[in-house]
Amino acid sequence: MFNKPAGTFNASYTKDEAIVRTRTQWGLLIILVGILAVVPYYGPLASDYWINFLIYVAITVISVQGLNILTGYCGQISLGQAAFMAVGAYTTAILSSKAGWPFLACLPMAGLMATAVGFIFAIPAVRVKGFYLAITTLAAHFVIIYLIISLEFTGGSIGIYIERPRIGSIIFDSPQSFYMLVIGVTIVMTVFAKNIVRTKVGWAFIAIRDNDLAAKVMGVNPFTYKLLAFSISAFYAGIAGSLLVYHLQFAHPEHYGLTQAIWLLGILIVGGMGSINGAIFGSIFVRLIDEITNIHISPALGNLFPSLAGQMSAALGLLVFTAIVGIFIIYEPRGLSHRWQLLKASYRLWPFSYWT
Amino acid sequence: MNISIKRAMLLFVLLGSLLLLPAIGACGDDDETAQEETAQEEDQTPTDLGKPVKISQTFALTGPYASQHKEIFEAYEDYIKFINDNGGLKDTNGISHPLEMLWVDDKMEVTTELSFFEKAKADGSLIHGSLYSSAYGALLPKAEKEKIPLFCFSSSNMVIDPQRTGYSMFPYYEDVLGAYVDWFLQTWDKPSQPKLAIIALDNAYGKSALGSEILDFIESRGVDVVAKEVVDAVPVDTTANLIKIQNADADFIYAQVIAPTAAVIARDMQKLDIELTIASPAPMGPSALLDMAPEACDGWIGMLWAGFYADDDRGVKFMRDLQTEYRGSPMETDQYALGIASVMTMVEAVRLAMEEVPFDELSPEKVWQFGINRIENFDTEGILPPINLGVEHGYYGQNHVRPVQIQGTQIKWIDDFIKCPDTMAYKEYYQTEGKAIAEELAGE
Structure with a gap:
């Protein structure tokens, strides 16, 4: 009841279970999709620079959604997300450039390959918890990246160039068209994530996160569900990696460093773990802050104060990111999604906002 | 006031303060310096200048490459x-x-690199530079599409293959290793087959020393590669790697690493009492190594393509004058020398294009056509051997190295420039396939 405006009631179970429940919500959703569709063509964001940024944010959203299922819902920390992205990216790069597979075959295959690799690494990982789990996933990261660098068919340290994606006769070679493709996939993956967490599987994840012993007593097999969470998370990473490599048109192991994995975890913390909206808010917020500090503020500060150029101003992006994560952990551990919930609640009850 | 709103405000204030920190940090002593520099610039900049001509360059000013990239950054600023x-x-x-x-500062993140590339393009940059090959690889398809000339500081073989609108003016890493092997063999007087150990950094730069073509080349010279050790950029310890090299009975070592790696290797070699000839290519930077491990790096050889190590050298004098003018005193770092040569070539491409194309019609494509393609025997004040770029001039940049050695607290040239062998058969590639690609691109 708290999630709906006063006076709105569900008359059926179907309506009660719907993601979008009211006409207002449908209206807002249509407006949002409309805005996303016109953004690359009209308005202040209609430039290659901002479209490139939006594409990257959308890819980040997919990867963080996957991490959210594993870490946010199932409570299993992972530092392997960037490596699973690399698996997806390289699967796409190899299938596309060497075997000539089309986009529609490469994309799901990237997800499935990442799932398979994620599953293999999950088997030992799910037997440990907390700090040990983090170290296990860290090992997964290093093993995967090492293999990519060392194997011949991955192009080793040279990398692999690939062509722009194509579906039938449509080639996604302009930033606008590729943006549309990425946004489409992001929406599908987000809806999929939302549905996963509303099913029995999703509730099992939450039960394991909150108390895995109690979950086991209730009949939830932690081993199976943790494996499932790892696999789903890796699938998302694989899809994100595939889109990223199509965006860059180049696969290289250095693009999937450990820093990326830490960033993804930080984005999840800032956005709010255990919330589908949180993954979206976190990705937009952190990437925007990173973009503004790195691309705009740091060089400007460096030019304004030459003695700082190449020193503190250059590291500003990292400082700000670290500070943001720290501040959120201390003051708002439930992240931006919690703020969003409070904001919605206060407007729903307005002018009687004493509820908060 | 609601507690959550208070927290939000606190968060906002903290974030704001953080953003202002660098500005606050610039106050005091540094601020005076900055003001002096600004005043100096105002005095010296002619007042009748037209619209600015823009070039763009990324640096990794944070991370393991920071010390080197900071020197390169300063070189760009000074020039x-x-x-x-x-x-x-x-x-x-x-x-x-x-x-x-x-x-x-791209922090060696490809997404930042790409984002900046788009911004620089929108801001009217005429030529773009990247410092390492993995970012270059991601930029190249975009640069090719819009015919934007793209320079790469790294000279791994991916910079040339496929040849499009990207260039490096430095010798290829594989060729530098080939030059070192040839140079070492000149002094080899034992009857046995010489044995080489390679230490490679665990990335594209490092692993280029372990490619099949260069290993075949080394073998063709009668040298046996007895150890191939891969290490992290900043390893904790390389003792195990060095013991393996020792057990393999190597006669000389080639370390395709950077200065922080070399410092650890130098200390571990001293600890294990290993006294083998060891050399590294220019990205290692002997001057940085000397700063990091002065007690252990005596004898280390750098196969450089530019440096500071001869007082009577025209290029050295030019750079010292620049540093004295803009930094107060000479720094004498080899990465600075590479930075100057690089920015000089980029600016030369723009200058040549400006000779041919009216300012209002200048574009990256025009700089590529009328600038890069006209660079022939370009003299970087003697810092590098003459540079050639473009279809008609064989692309090669320049392919010479010059060995230096750390001797006590000094770094000294120990030989003249050596022409690198064409270990990857790129000369043929340039003349056939590479040339065809470039001509096709120019004709589009």
């Missing part, structure tokens, strides 16, 4: 000040335009 203090760049109408560098 651009030098150009502006000498009237900027003249267009076809004789109007001078100041030179402006757009830059960013």
